[in-house]
Amino acid sequence: MELAFAGWSGILILLMYGVIMLGVGIVTYWKNRNVHESLDEYYLGGRGLGVMVLFFTFFATQYSGNTVIGYPPTAYRMGYEYLVSVPYFILIIMVYLMFAPRMYLMGKKYKLLTPVDWIEKRFKSKPVSILAAILMLYALGNYLLEQFVAIGQGVAGLTGGTIPYQVGVVFFIVIMLIYGWLGGMRSVAYTDTMQGIALLFGVFMLLIGSIIYFGGLPNAADYMQAYSPEKLGVPDGPGAVNWFSLLVLVGIGAAVYPHAIQRIFSAKSEKTLKKSFTQMAWMPFLTAGVVFIVGIIGIAAFPDLSTAESEKLVGMLASAIANQHVIFYWAMVLLFGGVIAAIVSTADSVLLTFSSIVSNDLYGRYVNPKASENKKILVGKLVGVAAVVLLVIIAWFPPATLYQIFVLKFELLIQVAPAIILGLYWNRLHPKAVFTGMLVGTVLASFMTFANITPLGIFSGLWGLLINLLICVIGSMFMSVSVAEKEEADQVVGM
Amino acid sequence: MSKPKKEPIKNGKLWIIFGILFVLINPWYFPEGSYQPLVWGIPYWALIIIGASLLLSVFISYVIKYQWQLEEEEEEKKEAK
Numbered sequence: 031m032e033l034a035f036a037g038w039s040g041i042l043i044l045l046m047y048g049v050i051m052l053g054v055g056i057v058t059y060w061k062n063r064n065v066h067e068s069l070d071e072y073y074l075g076g077r078g079l080g081v082m083v084l085f086f087t088f089f090a091t092q093y094s095g096n097t098v099i100g101y102p103p104t105a106y107r108m109g110y111e112y113l114v115s116v117p118y119f120i121l122i123i124m125v126y127l128m129f130a131p132r133m134y135l136m137g138k139k140y141k142l143l144t145p146v147d148w149i150e151k152r153f154k155s156k157p158v159s160i161l162a163a164i165l166m167l168y169a170l171g172n173y174l175l176e177q178f179v180a181i182g183q184g185v186a187g188l189t190g191g192t193i194p195y196q197v198g199v200v201f202f203i204v205i206m207l208i209y210g211w212l213g214g215m216r217s218v219a220y221t222d223t224m225q226g227i228a229l230l231f232g233v234f235m236l237l238i239g240s241i242i243y244f245g246g247l248p249n250a251a252d253y254m255q256a257y258s259p260e261k262l263g264v265p266d267g268p269g270a271v272n273w274f275s276l277l278v279l280v281g282i283g284a285a286v287y288p289h290a291i292q293r294i295f296s297a298k299s300e301k302t303l304k305k306s307f308t309q310m311a312w313m314p315f316l317t318a319g320v321v322f323i324v325g326i327i328g329i330a331a332f333p334d335l336s337t338a339e340s341e342k343l344v345g346m347l348a349s350a351i352a353n354q355h356v357i358f359y360w361a362m363v364l365l366f367g368g369v370i371a372a373i374v375s376t377a378d379s380v381l382l383t384f385s386s387i388v389s390n391d392l393y394g395r396y397v398n399p400k401a402s403e404n405k406k407i408l409v410g411k412l413v414g415v416a417a418v419v420l421l422v423i424i425a426w427f428p429p430a431t432l433y434q435i436f437v438l439k440f441e442l443l444i445q446v447a448p449a450i451i452l453g454l455y456w457n458r459l460h461p462k463a464v465f466t467g468m469l470v471g472t473v474l475a476s477f478m479t480f481a482n483i484t485p486l487g488i489f490s491g492l493w494g495l496l497i498n499l500l501i502c503v504i505g506s507m508f509m510s511v512s513v514a515e516k517e518e519a520d521q522v523v524g525m
Numbered sequence: 526m527s528k529p530k531k532e533p534i535k536n537g538k539l540w541i542i543f544g545i546l547f548v549l550i551n552p553w554y555f556p557e558g559s560y561q562p563l564v565w566g567i568p569y570w571a572l573i574i575i576g577a578s579l580l581l582s583v584f585i586s587y588v589i590k591y592q593w594q595l596e597e598e599e600e601e602k603k604e605a606k
Contacts, residue, residue, distance in 0.1 A: 110560075110568055110570075110571050113571050113574060113575070116574075116575065116578055117550040117574070117577075117578045117581065120550075120578055120581050120582055120585065121547075121550075121581075123585050124543055124547075124581070124585055127533045127534075127585065127588060127589070127593070128533070128534055129534070131532050131533060131534070131593050131595055132532065132534070132595070134595075134596070135595055135596060138596070246565075246566065247565055247566030247567055248563075248565060248566030249566070250566060251563050251566035251567070251568075252566075255560075255563075259558075259560065260558065262560035262563075262568050263557070263558035263559060263560045263568070264552050264555040264556065264557055264558060264559055264560070264568075264570050265552055265557075266557050266558065267557070270551065270552055270553050273551060273552060274551050274553075277547075277550070277551070299596070300593075300595060300596040304589050304590070304593060307585075307589055308585075308586050308589050308590070311582045311585040311586055311589075312582055312586075314578070314582075315578075315579075315582075319575075455534065
């Protein structure tokens with residue numbers, strides 16, 4: 031990506047962001063020196079996040095730099111069919127309403143730290159917990175990789191290649207590791223807040239600039255009417271099925287993100303959680319909606335781009351806008367700095383959750399249950415660093431487009447949804463049925479993804495989920511749960 | 526005075542409305558490929574989808590505010606002490 035405003039101003043902004051993030055980490059550490067003595071303090075910010083910080087940290091888990099850089103090109107290629115990106119972000123909140131109210135209560139009652147903690151509490155089954163942990167770690171690792179690739183491309187673009195891809199990745203990862211290491215969840219949530227504000231501001235300036243200099247939607251519609259009416263039209267059969275699949279896959283998948291569930295546990299109170307969710311229900315219009323419009327404007331502004339070229343659409347628009355006026359120049363520098371910061375903030379949330387699952391669910395539960403909390407945290411951090419190093423090596427050879435990797439992680443993550451959500455309400459749900467369902471769903475979804483089989487145009491992850499659910503429900507009906515087990519489950523889920 | 530506890534999942538009526546809204550945010554009920562009339566350059570069907578999405582957000586906000594009441598009061602009492 032070549033940006034007209036790239037160069038020293040980009041480097042300046044990036045350094046500034048880096049310093050602020052480090053500052054946040056150090057101040058948080060100063061104020062909470064005991065943070066490394068307790069898993070609760072380190073991974074959940076002492077379960078005391080207030081409305082604004084909680085809102086922005088949810089915001090950062092759902093919207094990342096990828097939303098800004100990757101969505102407009104998709105809208106550019108698909109046209110109005112990609113409007114689906116607005117309702118699917120709303121649907122995430124609807125899916126939360128299915129389980130978050132009770133999940134918050136369970137988190138408080140049993141001092142749950144991770145989603146795997148909940149699964150262990152509910153099913154008391156080593157195979158189920160370990161399989162769920164592996165699926166989550168895999169999905170989180172994949173997600174983290176996606177962020178690293180994006181950081182590198184963003185930095186190289188913003189500095190006009192002055193800072194090469196690899197240096198950009200390493201610089202921000204080191205900063206992220208330091209502040210995450212120092213302050214845990216609090217650092218992560220506070221930097222999320224700063225990064226969310228920068229991103230929102232930048233995206234709006236991009237929209238305003240695009241409308242002023244390239245004409246708004248009417249202009250784009252004229253162009254599409256003349257050259258590509260299919261981008262304006264109602265999606266055809268396969269397009270509508272794709273729409274439906276995306277809604278369900280993202281709606282459920284993003285709601286059961288392990289780092290999203292952990293944020294439910296971090297809420298200070300039910301009231302705080304409710305307020306944050308209400309705000310989140312409206313954000314899709316201000317974020318996904320805005321970047322969607324930017325992509326549509328791009329159709330008329332830069333016609334006939336190939337798929338690879340269109341991936342650079344936001345950079346092209348921003349460059350053109352930055353050349354028009356000094357205010358837009360700095361707004362675009364801020365936007366790209368904000369994009370990179372947003373990617374870092376998504377990556378840090380994911381990494382923290384990754385470490386917490388290792389600390390608490392694998393090391394703390396099975397390897398060395400007697401370890402002190404301090405030691406558990408240390409092990410989680412070290413494994414986290416090792417995973418980051420491994421992923422950076424993979425990120426050195428970035429895959430082609432971001433969108434394909436994005437769908438892949440949901441295919442597997444979504445397979446833990448029955449255990450988490452159904453387990454909250456149905457006391458007969460049998461651990462063996464849950465395990466079999468999760469395993470078969472995962473194998474089926476992976477096989478279908480790699481073999482590229484999508485019957486009826488529905489994504490493979492959803493087929494996996496369907497089989498998974500059927501096995502869970504039918505299996506549980508046939509397998510008898512002993513009276514004692516049923517009573518125990520009743521006690522766990524009962525309120 | 527204590528308000529009754531409310532949990533969205535236990536209220537079937539809410540999920541019927543969510544079901545209807547879900548059906549409305551899928552573009553299956555328009556003729557394929559049509560886009561006229563355009564309003565401010567936006568195809569009519571996209572406006573309807575956006576309208577349905579807005580309704581979904583409104584309804585979610587309503588459910589959160591009035592149909593989700595599990596712990597709040599106890600937490601507030603604790604805070605008051």
